Amino acid sequence: MSDISKRFWLSCAAIGALNASLLGSAHAQDGDKRDAIQLKPIVVEGQEKGINAPTVLTERETARDLQERQVDRIDDIGRLDPGINYNQTSDSINIRGLGKDRVLSTVDGIRIPWLDDGARGVQGGISTIDFDTLSTLDIIRGADSSLFGSGALGGVISLRTLNPEDLLTEGRNWGSLTKGSYDSADRSWNINQAFAARANDTYILLQGGYRAGHERENMGDIGGYGVTRTEKNPAEYDQNNLLFKIHQHVDGGHRFGFTAEQFDLDRDIHKLDASSFPMDGPRATYVPGTFWETETRKRERLSVNYDYDGSGDAWLDQASVILYWQRLTEGDDSRAIRRTYPVGNYRRDNTLEETDVGINAIGLKAIELGAYTHTFKFGVDGYLSTVKQQALGEDNCNGPNDPRCAFLHTNQAEMPEVDGGTLGLFVEDQIALYDGRLRVTPGLRFDWYERNPQETPLYEENPSFRGYPADSSDSRFSPKLRAEWDAAENVVLYAQWAQAFRAPSSTELYMTYGGPGTYLNIGNPDLKPETSNGFDIGAKFGDDQFGGSLSVYNNYYRNFIDNVSVSAAEAGVPPGMFPMGITRYVNRAHVQIYGAEAKAHYAFSNGWKTWGGIAFAVGKDTDEDVYLNSIPALKGVVGLGYATETWGTDFMMTAVAARNKVENPDSDYNKTPGYTLFDVTGWWEPEQFKGLRIQAGIYNIFDKKYWNALDIPDSGSVPKDYYTEPGRTFKISMTQRF
Template sequence: MHKLSKSFWLGCVAFGALNASMLSSAFAQDAGGQGPIELKPIVVDGKAKKTAIDAPTVLTERVTAKQMQERQVDRIDDIGRLDPGINYNRTSDSINIRGLGDNRVLTTVDGIRIPWLDDGARGVKGGMSTVDFDTLSTLDIIQGADSSLFGSGALGGVIALRTLNPEDLLTEGKNWGSITKGSYDSSDRSWNINQAFAARANNTYVLFQGGYRAGKERENMGDIGGFGATRTEKNPAEYDQNNLLFKLNQHVDGGHRFGIAAERFSADEDIDTLNASTSTYQPGSSFETKTRKRERISATYDYDGTGDAWLDQANLTIYWQKEELKDNTDAIRLRDPRSFIIPRDPFFYGYPYGVYKRDNLIEETSYGVTGNAVKELELGGVNHEFRFGGELYWQGIHQYSAGVDNCPDVDWNKIRDPFGPQSCRMLHSNSSDMPDVDSVALGLYVEDSIKFMDDRLTITPGLRFDWYDRDPQKTSDYEQSPNYAQWGYPEGSSDSKFSPKLRAEWAATDNVTLYAQWAQAFRAPSATELYLTYGNPGAYLQIGNADLEPETSNGFDIGAKFGDDQFGGSVSIYNNYYKNFIDTAAVNPAEYGVPAGMYPMGITRYINRAHVQIYGVEAKAHYAFGNGWKTWGGIAAAQGKDTDEDEYLNSIPALKGVVGLGYATETWGTDVALTAVSKRDKVEDDNDFYKTPGYATVDVTGWWEPEQFKGLRVQAGVYNLFDKQYWNAIDLPEGRVTSPKDYFSEPGRTFKVSLTQRF
């Protein structure tokens, strides 16, 4: 399954199409005489079922699969097209909402947390790219800090993804249905094929879905080739990814549904790292392979109450999930690594090239249970809508680095080594930089929407309790680390937090709702932040901090939602105050008993910043003229800084605005969108590398659904029409950067085309 050939996947698609044609008659015969069975909908278009995601919150946008198709959002790179306040950070493989990213934005798939992992030292990080967007039925964007419903990690917001159910493909009483999609994207010369097939027999529903994508490196606007750090063209690369999704749902009379799901995603990218240092590695010898995998098995129970049922809706999910991130490097080093430690000693020069390999891994295995319920009732003449639920989950995190280096056999006891004997000090591999960590977390929440003044005024108090415990394990892999003797095993970390919320909504008119909200949020420190220890004597050291406090925030939002499908929009002004914001900072070696000069490049440690503030505004509006024409627009602006140090944050995107104009008939349509982004000049340390100029791009898209071919949709788009060079500010990597800024520029003019056939 790891390396599926293109011909195999094309065969799968052909087989799926053949199944569709063959099974259509079979199910028609099976259904003969009995007709379609009417069942109360549970989760089809995301509107019938109330869950925590549907609860009143700051600013929520639900994007359906149809809307994602219209905007050609078929992978995580495209998510910025959905909302001007949403950005994807390719460097960290995370979503940025309201100036926060990484593990400060919670991402879920079918209610299950997707971990954002970071090995802390070797550059292996990410998690969001382990989702195939062609498997999605809806995507919910929750903007704003609110842990009262969502728990740890929801400081910037929540991205809640729901995968297809077989019911989504079986409309109008059909007993079978399928979707076949193919696409091409010139930004990375990738092609994609995806097949989903669903069928039902009586009250049993089944879904099979599979997808494959293959492509090359993502283009940029750099124009300097060759080898070494001056290269601005992207490194040549080839990648492929595949995913499989299976679901089986059983409906039972009375509004019950039982289901099981299995999902597997795998992606591999082979990179020819031509920009590797030519003073360190033989030019053209350095190669890197990135692997991303996610697997999960889950069982669900959904309930849609009828009549006087004691609950209106309920959901329970039990799951197992494993996510694995791996980066492998293979190169020829030009000199023995010890020449970097004592370069003046001629003993360390003259060794021939040697093999250099690193296999860096971080993985998380989790299992747990999550659920929620909704109940509406009248108490004392006042209407209440109670929402309550919780989650309990376990996590096991493992990090390891395997390596090979050109280390000749030397009796280190007979030579001058200021740091003591060691076979190959720069190897610093074949060990773990932190112990394995077992974690358990519990979250419970309840909130009540209380309606007054003929339901025009709604007051919603809410409260969530979260508790976590991280327990480092004794492992031989960690004891092999050269830093273990100095730092030993760290202490465990445990804490709890109550997160309250209070929200008021007033329906000023039938089409205008005003709201104000105060909500607290929190994030537990990760295993990496608590326990990672990495460094080399003679170079630098990075250490974890087992005494870290959880991050907390107080978020204030005021705004309005107005209008309807023809004319409407929203505006929100927010101000968030964060305490114990986790970051890294330089520390004094004497505080840790380290001899002066042992780490000349410094020691950094994870710390809690006392006070950070992020504030901003978001607004969106749309208007449909009624004769096929429509227009829309949006703007998002934010500012953030460490208020104690009076220092700006590099995670804050530049001001961004979007305006569009479109025309559509029953069979075809076209859109033109202008995206304008201001310059970003307020950055940490006033570093010019992180400053970006303003820019404007134009995108043109169109679609066609020919009447002669029912269910067929052809869609195409040209992006960055005028070939503008620009940078996504939050994409610029933090830390030590050796490549020029142009290397991180965005693609020029590109196009995308797709064909979708529904049966």
């Protein structure tokens, strides 16, 4: 980010702080109206008990919860729950042993694609969310097949951004929220400013955020150049986010809205470890210090929405419709100077992009049929998509047939442009029995998808181009049955069976990477969608003072998509054309993941509180009798805190067991030792500055060296210590509400 841009954002922050102060002064005449704002997930009055009501398998985190745990970006999400993990390598959330595009992420009801080019390391999607824009975060464990379609095998992360109504509480016409923080883990600072205004029944929100930082620290201690390096490569990044919303309320429970959002992340990385051989050797690939990589992550969306909260004899009790356009772009631009043939400038500008246009509509109606109350929830979820991939660049090869350049694939595409269509129709009926103490909810969803490769000139430049692959299309019915029983006051027992599915991605269907005389990695247009049968039983009990939950689950997956080695005959290519091997996406027959989760909390009357949780999972390919590397180790959390009206402090211990059950038991690369971490946080809300909150935390107090097992790739030449987590770090943040 240029100095001009930085000065612009700092100026915006200063103006925002000044305006916030002026707004606060304007309200000073009414002391009751200067109380600190408690952000609430307000959409339409009463909606939390209807369309968006969490299920028994859902944990809801509000903006206040995120603030208390200092979860202000995706890296911190593991602090919320021991069963939720973020994978730095794949940029995805892991729930119950599944990650990548097997966990669905949504923002304001719109799917966030998880992209992967399958060859050049361009992948991700969930990190294109600015957590300072969030009002609530729902964690849905397991598949909720009747409400969510493709990709919800492991669970769902449902994000809701701030609405202007969240700031304009108690009848105010103006509201402001200013946030700022510093995190030593990557030496980053951020500023975020939100304004909301109201004119009669028209509400407006404008929010902007900026973050700048460096590489995320680790515990590696080997520097210098070459593949033996374990210290993180030096990096600098800039992140921008803009969010605009306008809502028009109309008598009768109607609300119309428009949203525009843009997220940009640019990270410049000095790749000191980039070499196939030691940098000081005669066969070194690049001139030391010349290899740079720029990662770009960009998400844009425009959406219009309609929300309705009916009353009386309306034909619908509640409804919500959103029409949207969204584009997600992931890019990696690498450049260096080669000192082996072809000597000279080297560049690879790899880009993967998905554009979606879609609709998400849901309605709710409660009716009396006989002696029972039926609450029907039904809707449609459909979108058209276009996926593009390209690899541009330069090198000094002597023509396309130079055998010494067989590994340098450039100015081509690894797959054609793919147009797609996806449609989901769903319905569920919550039947209330025995005065509502027993609720039985059957549900059914139908999903259909189609992928159509298009003529793509860059794809025809691919040295392994053998014509365009066939279209891919399939459909699936996914039923669900859930039962909930109020066994006693504040005690709910539940059981659920649900099926779910995941459609193959464009990469898995159509990727072609490699060249004659070397290797080949190809997609498979005949892939079947992944399917699952999931079983959950558990209990939720208590209230805000004392409560908890317990769940046990067992999930069976069929046609699990994986990338494996195949023969030339299986790949349909001439023998000997790819002597270094051929890999292809295939369907694995059977995979099983089972486990258990438990949480509890207790708040004493004198200001003390305690909480804890534990998560355990086991996953195997039951045909091959091998464990899955996507399964995290057993993890437990225990916390103790004390709070008054103006200040508080929390102490937390996290214990993680060793992970030894991995796909390749003869290798220690994916195995990780157990560890215990200690964190302490504190906050202060001074009485003389209403709405001000200052918070700080020290993490990994004893500077423990440890690994998040999910960050370690299945294989690689990078030393294992490169994937260690940061040592002792601290974070400080300030929030001012008016």
